[in-house]
Amino acid sequence: MAARAVQISGQQFELDPRRIVRAVARALPEPIRDHYVVIEGRRYPPKQVIALATGLDRADFTTHQARRILRRLGFTAARRSAHPTPTTSGAPKRPAANPVEALRPHIGEWVAVKDDDVLVAADNPAAVLAWLSQHDQTADSMFRVPETEAAAGGAAPA
Amino acid sequence: MRFPFRQLPAAGGGRLTSRPTVDVWLEGIDAVPLASLVDTGALRTRFSRDLATAAGIQPDDDLAETFAVGGTIVTGAPARVLMRVGSGDHAHAWEAPVWFCDPWPFGFQLLGLEGFLQHFRVTLSAYHEWLDCKPET
Numbered sequence: 001m002a003a004r005a006v007q008i009s010g011q012q013f014e015l016d017p018r019r020i021v022r023a024v025a026r027a028l029p030e031p032i033r034d035h036y037v038v039i040e041g042r043r044y045p046p047k048q049v050i051a052l053a054t055g056l057d058r059a060d061f062t063t064h065q066a067r068r069i070l071r072r073l074g075f076t077a078a079r080r081s082a083h084p085t086p087t088t089s090g091a092p093k094r095p096a097a098n099p100v101e102a103l104r105p106h107i108g109e110w111v112a113v114k115d116d117d118v119l120v121a122a123d124n125p126a127a128v129l130a131w132l133s134q135h136d137q138t139a140d141s142m143f144r145v146p147e148t149e150a151a152a153g154g155a156a157p158a
Numbered sequence: 159m160r161f162p163f164r165q166l167p168a169a170g171g172g173r174l175t176s177r178p179t180v181d182v183w184l185e186g187i188d189a190v191p192l193a194s195l196v197d198t199g200a201l202r203t204r205f206s207r208d209l210a211t212a213a214g215i216q217p218d219d220d221l222a223e224t225f226a227v228g229g230t231i232v233t234g235a236p237a238r239v240l241m242r243v244g245s246g247d248h249a250h251a252w253e254a255p256v257w258f259c260d261p262w263p264f265g266f267q268l269l270g271l272e273g274f275l276q277h278f279r280v281t282l283s284a285y286h287e288w289l290d291c292k293p294e295t
Contacts, residue, residue, distance in 0.1 A: 104167040112190050125208050132189040141181045143193035146265030147169050150228050152177055153195065153264075 006069050008050070009060035015053060017073050023053040028120055028127070031135050035063050038076040041105025042121070046070055046077065103145050112139035121145075159244045163287035164193060166265070178282050178289045179266055180274075184256075185240040186213030194267040196280060196289060203254065203273025204234060206262035215239055217258045227259070234259040241273075243291060250293040252277045 003016040021040060029044045036043040046066035047058045067077045099116040106121040110128050113119065119139050120131045128142060146152035163176035181191035184205070192209065204227070210217055217235035224233045234257035242251040254273040269275070282289040 100165045100167045100173055107167060107169050125206065126212050129187065129189060129212050137189065139190040141179075141193045142190040143164075143179075143267075144265045146166060146174065149174055151263060151265050152166055152174050153228070 004069075004072060008054060008065065008069070009056060011054075011056070013054050015069065015073060017075070020049060020053050020070070020073060020075070024049055027052055028122060028131050031119070031137055032080060035067055035077065035079045037067065037070045038078075043118075107145045108147050110142065110144045112137075112142045114139045159248055159250075159291050161289045161291070163284075163289070164266075176287050177266070178284070180243060180269060180289065180291060182267070182269070182274075183242040184209060184213055184215075186215060191243075192267050193265075194269045194274075195265075196274070196282075197268050197270055198275065200268050200270030201272055202234075202257050202270045203268060204257045204259050204262075204270070205267040207235075207258040207260035208262070209267070210237065210258040213239075215258070223257075228264065230261065230263055232259040232261055252293075 003014045003019075006013050006015055024039055024042075024044060027044075027048070029042050030048050032043055032045060035046055037046050037049060039049065046063055047061070049070060050056065050061060050066040051058050071077045099113070102113070102116060102118050103111065106118060109121040109123060110125050111118050111121045112128050112132060114137075119137060120128055122128045122131065125142065131137075132139060161178075161180050164179040165176050166174040168174050178196045179193045180196055182194045183191045187209070192205070194205075207217070215237050217237040219235045222233055222235040224231060226232075236255045236257050238253060238255050240251060240253050241256075242249055244250055254277065256273055277294055279292045279294055280289065281292075
């Protein structure tokens with residue numbers, strides 16, 4: 001896809017999908033509040049992506065602007081609360097995700113999962129724990145998504 | 159306490175076999191429990207050494223052993239640690255030795271006889287893909 005000229009907060013930027021992918025390549029996704037975009041199988045808050053790609057302060061643009069720009073560049077944008085399911089407490093709950101498909105982009109990585117969704121994925125457990133601490137998050141489970149049946153089962157050492 | 163089997167994707171598409179795992183809280187790591195495979199064939203409970211580092215646990219390297227796990231040569235050293243399963247009124251904590259291993263290329267931590275199965279009565283249904291743990295004490 002060709003680069004698109006976009007104006008954000010009075011400044012002009014030439015953005016294309018490759019630049020977006022490069023911008024987030026070394027960044028762990030921040031917690032998703034509601035809106036997200038999918039980049040290389042990971043969910044990112046739209047404002048985090050545009051801030052990384054442009055260097056702008058997040059106060060300089062809205063989530064709506066960021067979503068619109070990223071959708072036009074071909075990325076999937078969605079929101080977690082699109083189909084809230086009532087619970088007995090009355091609080092909205094996200095629809096049950098497919099836990100297997102949520103894990104698929106992260107084969108070989110350490111993940112922290114919550115409500116069958118991947119909160120964070122990284123190369124090592126220390127990075128996952130640092131992210132949880134930094135963002136004051138807790139999760140339901142942490143493990144490394146195995147590549148093979150052998151890696152899933154290990155063995156039975158004495 | 160009932161734990162559903164962990165469902166996993168296969169790298170080539172489809173799924174790996176679902177595994178009987180229990181989420182175990184390790185002292186020093188408060189944000190998330192560790193998915194751990196219940197392994198009735200394992201004598202010891204073995205975790206990644208990286209987790210000891212993250213939790214501030216110092217294994218006794220004077221007691222380190224080198225052994226093979228799944229075709230990988232690993233070195234493990236023990237530490238006596240506090241673990242917990244469940245939360246709130248349904249939580250159960252116990253203290254037991256864990257062998258912290260490096261490298262640890264596996265998906266899960268391993269719960270063996272020493273460290274886990276001696277502390278719980280475990281019932282599982284592979285057909286229905288769940289596992290129940292009831293504390294023995």
